[in-house]
Amino acid sequence: MTLFINLLIAAIIVGLAGYEIFKITQKSKQGKCAGCDYKCEAKLMVDKARKQRN
Amino acid sequence: MTTVALMGNPNTGKTTIFNQITDSYAYVGNWTGVTVEKKMGNIKHSKVVVTDLPGIYSLNPITKDESVAINYLLTNDADVILNVTNAGQLKRNLLLSIELLEYGTPVIIALNMIDDLKRSGIYYDIPTLSKRLGCHIETTNARNKDGISQLRDKLLSMPTDQLREKPALKLEYPFMVQQAIRQASEQLVNHFDMSPSYARWLTIQYINKNKVIRKYAVHNKLTPLLEQKEYYDAQNFEDKIFKTRLAFIDSTLSAAQENLTDTKNVEMTSKIDSIITNPILGLPVFIAIFYLMFKISFDWIGTPLSDQLNSLLSGPISTYADHFLASIGAMPFLRSLIVDGVIAGVGGVLTFIPQIFALFACISLLEDSGYMARAALVTDRIMQTIGLNGKSFIPLIIGFGCNVTGIMAARTIEQPKERLITTLISPFMSCSARLPIYSLFVAAFFPRNQALIVLSIYFLGIAVALCMAKFYQIIFHVEDSTVFIVELPKYHIPRLDIIWRGTWDKSKGFVKKAGTVIFAGTVLIWLLSNFGPSGFVTNIDQSFSALLGKMMLPIFSPIGIQSWETISALFTGILAKEVISSSMMVLFHTTSQTALIATFGSMFTPVSAYALLVFILLYVPCFATIGTIKSETGSTKWVVYSVLSSLLIAYTLSFIIFQIGSLLF
Numbered sequence: 001m002t003l004f005i006n007l008l009i010a011a012i013i014v015g016l017a018g019y020e021i022f023k024i025t026q027k028s029k030q031g032k033c034a035g036c037d038y039k040c041e042a043k044l045m046v047d048k049a050r051k052q053r054n
Numbered sequence: 055m056t057t058v059a060l061m062g063n064p065n066t067g068k069t070t071i072f073n074q075i076t077d078s079y080a081y082v083g084n085w086t087g088v089t090v091e092k093k094m095g096n097i098k099h100s101k102v103v104v105t106d107l108p109g110i111y112s113l114n115p116i117t118k119d120e121s122v123a124i125n126y127l128l129t130n131d132a133d134v135i136l137n138v139t140n141a142g143q144l145k146r147n148l149l150l151s152i153e154l155l156e157y158g159t160p161v162i163i164a165l166n167m168i169d170d171l172k173r174s175g176i177y178y179d180i181p182t183l184s185k186r187l188g189c190h191i192e193t194t195n196a197r198n199k200d201g202i203s204q205l206r207d208k209l210l211s212m213p214t215d216q217l218r219e220k221p222a223l224k225l226e227y228p229f230m231v232q233q234a235i236r237q238a239s240e241q242l243v244n245h246f247d248m249s250p251s252y253a254r255w256l257t258i259q260y261i262n263k264n265k266v267i268r269k270y271a272v273h274n275k276l277t278p279l280l281e282q283k284e285y286y287d288a289q290n291f292e293d294k295i296f297k298t299r300l301a302f303i304d305s306t307l308s309a310a311q312e313n314l315t316d317t318k319n320v321e322m323t324s325k326i327d328s329i330i331t332n333p334i335l336g337l338p339v340f341i342a343i344f345y346l347m348f349k350i351s352f353d354w355i356g357t358p359l360s361d362q363l364n365s366l367l368s369g370p371i372s373t374y375a376d377h378f379l380a381s382i383g384a385m386p387f388l389r390s391l392i393v394d395g396v397i398a399g400v401g402g403v404l405t406f407i408p409q410i411f412a413l414f415a416c417i418s419l420l421e422d423s424g425y426m427a428r429a430a431l432v433t434d435r436i437m438q439t440i441g442l443n444g445k446s447f448i449p450l451i452i453g454f455g456c457n458v459t460g461i462m463a464a465r466t467i468e469q470p471k472e473r474l475i476t477t478l479i480s481p482f483m484s485c486s487a488r489l490p491i492y493s494l495f496v497a498a499f500f501p502r503n504q505a506l507i508v509l510s511i512y513f514l515g516i517a518v519a520l521c522m523a524k525f526y527q528i529i530f531h532v533e534d535s536t537v538f539i540v541e542l543p544k545y546h547i548p549r550l551d552i553i554w555r556g557t558w559d560k561s562k563g564f565v566k567k568a569g570t571v572i573f574a575g576t577v578l579i580w581l582l583s584n585f586g587p588s589g590f591v592t593n594i595d596q597s598f599s600a601l602l603g604k605m606m607l608p609i610f611s612p613i614g615i616q617s618w619e620t621i622s623a624l625f626t627g628i629l630a631k632e633v634i635s636s637s638m639m640v641l642f643h644t645t646s647q648t649a650l651i652a653t654f655g656s657m658f659t660p661v662s663a664y665a666l667l668v669f670i671l672l673y674v675p676c677f678a679t680i681g682t683i684k685s686e687t688g689s690t691k692w693v694v695y696s697v698l699s700s701l702l703i704a705y706t707l708s709f710i711i712f713q714i715g716s717l718l719f
Contacts, residue, residue, distance in 0.1 A: 006385045013391060017577030020570050024629060028681030 056102045058209060059130070061123060061154060062138035063147050064109030067166040070196040071138055072106045075206045100210055105132070111146070113153045114264040124259075124266045127157060134212055135161045136205075141171040141193070142543060144178070148303045151187065155223035156258060158251030160212065161189040164205055168193040173546050175313060182310040188223050197552075222251040227298045231291050234261060234282065241278035261286045262295050323544045327428070331542075336432040343425070344512070347416040348505035356409030357497055357504065361647075363405040368646030372397055387590065391580055398645040399576030399636030404568050405647065406490040406635070411561050413489065417454075418556030422548040426451070431542065437520070449476050450519060453483030454512075455560055457679045460485075461686055475526045477686050478696055479519040481675035482703075484512045486564065487631035491670055494635055498651040499663040507664070515671050518703060567630060575626045575633030579640050582622065599641065613669060613705060614662025614712040624669075630676050661715035665708040672704035 062068045076095030093106040107123045115121040126132075135154050139147035144165070154161050171177065184191045192208055194201035227235065235257050242253035259267040260279045271279045286292075330339050350356075372393055379389045420426050433447050453460025457480050464476040492511060496504040526532075582599040584590060591597050602625070603618025610621050623637035644650050658666065674697050675683070684693045 002383075003385070006383075006388045009384075010388050010391055013396065014577055014581065017574040020574035021578065021629070024571055024574065024677055028677040029684075 056133045056212075057130075058097075058102060058104045058134045058136050059126060059132035059159075060104055060106045060136050060138065061150070062109060063111055063140065063143070063150060066109070066138045066140040066147065067194075067196040068106065068109060068138045071136075071164060071166065071194065071202070071205070072104060074196060074199060074202045075209070076104055097206060097209060102209060104136070105130075110150065112150055113259060114262060115266060121266050124264065128266070128270060132159055134209065135159050136164060136209065137161055138164045138166050141165040141168045141178070144171075145303055145307060148187075148306070149299060152223065152225065152299050152302070153259075155187060155189060156225075156251075156255045158222035158249070158255060160220065162205070162208060162212070163187065163189055163191045164201075165191060165193045166196055168201070169195045169198070170543075170546070177312045178307070178310040179312055180310075183306065186306045186309065188220070222255065224254075225298055225302050228294050230289060231261070231294050231298075234286060234289075234291065238278045238282060242276065245278070246274075246276065258295065261291045263287070263292050323424075326545055327542070330425070330428050331431055333435065336428075337436070340429055340432050341509075341513075343420070343429075345505055345509050347413065347420075348508045348512075350416055351409050351413040352493065352496065352504040352508060355412045356406075357493065359408035360405050360493065363408065364402075364647045367397070367401045367405055368644070368649070371401065372645040387584070390584065391577070393645070394643055395576055395580035395640055396573065398639040398643075399579070400568050400573050402639035402645065402647070403490050403572050403632050403636045404565075406493050407561070407565070409493050410486055410489055410564050411557060413486070414455075414560040415553060415557040417560070418553045419548050421556060422546075422552045424543045424545045427542050449480060450483050450516070453480045453485060455486055456563065457481050457483060457485045457675060458682045461679065461682045464686070469532070471530045471532045474687060474692070475523050475530065475532070477683055478526065478692070478699075479522050481679055481683075481696065481700055482515050482519040482522065482672060484515040484671055485631065486560070487567075487676065488670060490632050490635040491638075492667060494638070494647065494650065495654070495658075495663050495667055497647070498654045499658065499660045507667075511667055511671055514668060514707075518672060518707070522703070564632070567632060571630040572632050572636050575629045576636045576640055578629075579622065579626050579633075579637040583641055594641075594643075612712070613708040614658070614665045614716075615669075616662070617657045620657070620666065624673070627670065628674055628676060630678070631670070634670065659716075659719075661719050662712055664715065665712035668711055669704045669708040672707060673701055675700065 077098040238257040239253035449463035460480040586596045599622040603621040619641040626637045627634040
């Protein structure tokens with residue numbers, strides 16, 4: 001593999017990780033259910049309501 | 055447009071039914087004066103609007119949140135009331151139903167959780183119940199969506215205009231009470247332009263010392279009621295009303311009850327409860343059950359399975375991945391990122407899935423068998439003895455799964471100060487995210503007492519939470535005013551499908567996190583351990599993570615942490631606690647738990663390992679928890695306080711444990 005492809009793959013992995021960290025901080029800022037990974041009944045309802053609003 | 059008010063006791067499946075019968079709904083702000091969100095929705099393919107009201111045990115509110123229901127009845131004119139009941143607890147649930155039936159609006163009663171009732175060996179003859187209560191009854195099992203479409207059809211086809219003409223339920227109260235009701239309601243009809251059924255209901259509620267109705271009567275100058283207040287109270291009419299209602303429920307249920315099997319279950323429940331909820335034996339039984347749970351999760355099932363997964367990951371998977379990457383020309387840094395970073399970190403944490411699944415399966419089993427409610431009751435006694443409200447313990451138990459959901463559950467606490475206290479102490483509960491790091495260290499230093507050590511950490515978390523709660527209670531001058539009510543269901547043999555669903559619901563968050571936050575944390579620590587001030591480094595000692603860890607070493611060495619790698623890993627734990635384990639895998643350059651455990655041997659003693667676990671239990675909450683504290687308290691001040699105080703408590707306790715432990719062992 002060329003150096004470029006190696007760097008590209010590494011950049012994608014690092015970029016994905018960076019995006020995830022960005023998402024985590026944004027979700028945590030929203031607080032409440034957003035920061036939590038558990039899909040409880042209340043959270044499902046909030047998600048559904050949000051989708052309908054959009 | 056038809057409006058339906060959804061009412062019922064808490065935990066009867068009201069929200070699940072609301073979800074299933076409506077297709078579009080929205081949160082329309084909070085109910086006036088309280089923090090409870092107001093939720094309204096439309097029944098699928100119709101213009102029928104359903105309003106979900108907070109769960110209540112009676113129309114006489116105990117907490118401010120509960121006053122939403124009675125205020126709704128006073129200010130809104132619903133066409134139909136859908137009263138969701140727990141079929142297994144019908145005797146208590148019908149106390150509210152009677153109040154609703156007396157109101158005069160057509161009522162549909164949904165006997166929910168009908169399967170649980172059948173499992174306890176009892177069934178009710180629905181026509182008999184319906185005839186006695188004078189309303190339509192549907193049986194549902196919302197968890198499986200059984201009976202939901204029939205209920206929806208019934209709501210859509212109800213001729214509300216005709217039903218309104220049907221008289222409200224009239225119980226045969228004692229003569230003196232009847233006379234009082236008749237006299238007051240006649241005057242209300244004549245002088246205040248009320249309908250006879252509404253005037254009768256209002257009078258009964260007033261006589262029954264309903265706080266909201268009494269204020270309503272003062273506000274609207276309802277003199278026929280106000281003038282008789284002292285007479286009603288002196289005659290103890292409230293007690294007479296309650297006894298009449300209870301007798302009516304007893305006779306109704308006796309007439310409708312059909313025994314599917316014998317009543318051994320009831321006898322068995324009371325026999326088991328005499329031991330399990332016994333004031334003396336209750337707590338030891340609670341501890342023993344938790345010990346057994348950890349024994350199964352760690353010693354018996356979790357660790358052996360985890361070891362198998364680990365040998366697969368550190369052996370064939372890592373080797374194959376490395377060879378494959380080399381064969382396609384991947385350069386060393388990319389191979390290191392994928393094999394030593396992503397596979398070691400994310401895969402390393404995933405090898406703890408057996409422990410997590412086993413623990414959640416045990417918790418689901420305890421929930422479905424009916425024990426968890428007893429556990430809350432047993433712990434409530436301890437809470438009461440140190441002057442705390444038992445209601446706070448429910449969010450704390452939920453916090454064992456995830457601190458965020460625990461803090462969210464604190465919303466049920468009416469008193470703002472109590473709610474704040476519960477929010478602040480929730481991060482001390484040992485959430486499931488800490489399990490991987492516990493597993494790693496107990497397997498390394500306490501192989502024979504894994505369950506005992508984890509149990510002690512969990513109980514230390516509870517003890518710290520309770521001590522802090524007491525401290526805050528004194529500082530904030532909290533006066534205990536809310537009431538703790540918990541329902542004790544009958545014991546039954548747990549169902550496999552319910553246990554599986556409970557386990558999966560609780561565990562899937564962990565699996566999902568592996569692909570998001572754990573992956574991100576792993577890559578971050580790989581970058582920090584492979585780059586330094588001079589760029590890409592081949593010697594990890596010159597990396598950013600080493601510099602950071604070494605700088606902090608003097609602060610951490612008094613608590614027994616002698617390796618900079620551990621300190622760097624602790625920092626990444628703020629992203630999510632699972633990341634601590636994955637970071638250690640990356641920092642120690644290993645995909646194998648066995649190799650990691652061997653490395654730990656030269657860096658920790660059992661005492662310093664235990665001190666580290668205590669530190670991990672109590673130090674800074676994760677991002678998600680910090681965000682939730684911020685949104686629930688609405689203040690950055692409390693977030694900063696929570697972070698700093700937990701750090702201080704964690705450091706102090708680990709310091710004491712390490713220093714005293716080192717002297718003793």
